[in-house]
Amino acid sequence: xxxxxxxxxxxxxxxxxxxxxxxxxxxxxxxxxxxxxxxxxxxxxxxxxxxxxxxxxxxxxxxxxxxxxxxxxxxxxxxxxxxxxxxxxxxxxxxxxxxxxxxxxxxxxxxxxxxxxxxxxxxxxxxxxxxxxxxxxxxxxxxxxxxxxxxxxxxxxxxxxxxxxxxxxxxxxxxxxxxxxxxxxxxxxxxxxxxxxxxxxxxxxxxxxxxxxxxxxxxxxxxxx
Amino acid sequence: xxxxxxxxxxxxxxxxxxxxxxxxxxxxxxxxxxxxxxxxxxxxxxxxxxxxxxxxxxxxxxxxxxxxxxxxxxxxxxxxxxxxxxxxxxxxxxxxxxxxxxxxxxxxxxxxxxxxxxxxxxxxxxxxxxxxxxxxxxxxxxxxxxxxxxxxxxxxxxxxxxxxxxxxxxxxxxxxxxxxxxxxxxxxxxxxxxxxxxxxxxxxxxxxxxxxxxxxxxxxxxxxx
DNA sequence: TTTAAAATATGATATTTGTCATACTTTAAT
DNA sequence: ATTAAAGTATGACAAATATCATATTTTAAA
Numbered sequence: 315x316x317x318x319x320x321x322x323x324x325x326x327x328x329x330x331x332x333x334x335x336x337x338x339x340x341x342x343x344x345x346x347x348x349x350x351x352x353x354x355x356x357x358x359x360x361x362x363x364x365x366x367x368x369x370x371x372x373x374x375x376x377x378x379x380x381x382x383x384x385x386x387x388x389x390x391x392x393x394x395x396x397x398x399x400x401x402x403x404x405x406x407x408x409x410x411x412x413x414x415x416x417x418x419x420x421x422x423x424x425x426x427x428x429x430x431x432x433x434x435x436x437x438x439x440x441x442x443x444x445x446x447x448x449x450x451x452x453x454x455x456x457x458x459x460x461x462x463x464x465x466x467x468x469x470x471x472x473x474x475x476x477x478x479x480x481x482x483x484x485x486x487x488x489x490x491x492x493x494x495x496x497x498x499x500x501x502x503x504x505x506x507x508x509x510x511x512x513x514x515x516x517x518x519x520x521x522x523x524x525x526x527x528x529x530x531x532x533x534x535x536x537x538x539x
Numbered sequence: 540x541x542x543x544x545x546x547x548x549x550x551x552x553x554x555x556x557x558x559x560x561x562x563x564x565x566x567x568x569x570x571x572x573x574x575x576x577x578x579x580x581x582x583x584x585x586x587x588x589x590x591x592x593x594x595x596x597x598x599x600x601x602x603x604x605x606x607x608x609x610x611x612x613x614x615x616x617x618x619x620x621x622x623x624x625x626x627x628x629x630x631x632x633x634x635x636x637x638x639x640x641x642x643x644x645x646x647x648x649x650x651x652x653x654x655x656x657x658x659x660x661x662x663x664x665x666x667x668x669x670x671x672x673x674x675x676x677x678x679x680x681x682x683x684x685x686x687x688x689x690x691x692x693x694x695x696x697x698x699x700x701x702x703x704x705x706x707x708x709x710x711x712x713x714x715x716x717x718x719x720x721x722x723x724x725x726x727x728x729x730x731x732x733x734x735x736x737x738x739x740x741x742x743x744x745x746x747x748x749x750x751x752x753x754x755x756x757x758x759x760x761x762x763x764x
Numbered sequence: 765t766t767t768a769a770a771a772t773a774t775g776a777t778a779t780t781t782g783t784c785a786t787a788c789t790t791t792a793a794t
Numbered sequence: 795a796t797t798a799a800a801g802t803a804t805g806a807c808a809a810a811t812a813t814c815a816t817a818t819t820t821t822a823a824a
Contacts, residue, residue, distance in 0.1 A: 460726025501685025
């Protein structure tokens with residue numbers, strides 16, 4: 315069993331507030347999992363009974379819409395925690411978590427995390443601030459969905475992907491999403507997403523080479539109507 | 540100065556966890572305001588420095604979109620608190636709060652609420668659960684904005700308004716929103732909203748009499764494509 | 765390696781939604 | 795009571811987006 319104390323990613327989440335003793339306790343009760351690309355960590359409606367700490371990899375948080383399409387609500391990367399809201403609300407998961415790359419995650423049982431939560435003020439404050447940030451992001455996201463065109467949302471999303479997940483040596487977006495997944499992020503039909511990517515490509519704002527997307531003119535992307 | 544102890548609406552919010560002593564302290568430091576219909580309680584970007592408890596009336600929480608339109612993110616009614624997220628994040632308001640009816644609200648300074656928050660476990664847990672509920676609602680709302688048609692969103696909203704705010708003796712919706720505000724809730728142009736209301740009226744699913752809207756067939760509204 | 769399946773791309777077309785113009789109705793101010 | 799302003803309604807049209815069909819390319823399985 316690896317030591318949480320020596321795990322780098324805990325520095326990036328609410329867990330950074332835990333002290334040595336708490337970290338030892340956590341190392342003792344955690345379970346590590348390897349999740350293959352495309353596999354779920356948990357599904358909407360499932361009782362999770364703990365939180366997952368992402369050690370490696372990126373996952374999408376999705377929600378099934380009434381029309382049968384999966385909407386991607388957010389992306390979560392290494393260092394972040396999954397299932398905090400469900401833990402506090404003591405409710406089943408509202409979203410599914412599915413690996414976009416091979417992942418390594420650690421599961422920490424609810425009882426343990428709630429212990430930290432109740433006894434470590436800094437930890438609980440961190441968790442709450444994270445949830446508050448999520449709420450703010452979600453509200454803004456909602457307004458964008460309601461008020462912006464698909465083209466604007468695509469441009470916003472491409473810029474978000476570059477800023478959040480970085481680029482490869484050839485400047486292409488590091489994170490690899492299928493066209494269907496990208497459409498699921500911006501909330502549109504896959505064909506519309508592909509068509510708009512082609513359009514931005516022809517305009518010279520982005521470059522498409524195979525599956526790779528490279529942003530060439532972020533200012534023009536931002537100013538799209 | 541009226542006594543918080545005798546105020547009925549505190550039972551409906553996180554404040555129900557406060558004990559007698561805390562209620563006395565709150566009564567001592569609170570400020571009561573009357574807000575006229577159409578007036579703001581606070582605006583997006585403003586530092587609020589406390590929470591508002593709604594004693595009477597309903598307000599809309601709005602966010603200005605890049606395209607200049609006001610999106611209504613949620614409606615808040617008597618018994619609920621405003622500004623909890625900003626208080627915990629220690630950030631300016633993310634949304635504006637504007638009265639939809641004449642309102643009575645009480646302002647409780649941040650320092651006081653944070654005192655309760657840090658010393659009363661049940662109160663802080665209530666606040667957090669409220670914020671978690673808001674997050675869940677916001678995520679669902681976002682998916683609806685991304686995936687449902689304007690007509691479906693209008694139907695959903697009408698049903699929500701009836702279920703949340705009730706009806707008058709003549710069965711018409713109790714809450715009065717202008718067409719522009721209704722459009723701002725569903726995220727569409729005012730003309731589109733008016734046109735779709737007319738369509739639902741012609742179909743016999745709703746009745747329009749002056750400003751009043753009456754739902755006649757909720758099942759058919761729910762099943763709209 | 766071959767081959768089937770999945771992903772990407774694009775055209776044709778239908779539908780939805782937004783915009784602008786204008787008329788009518790209600791509300792509120794003088 | 796009169797009048798201006800705001801709100802509601804509807805037509806005409808343009809733009810955005812979805813859907814269906816089909817071709818091409820890529821991926822992964824046998």
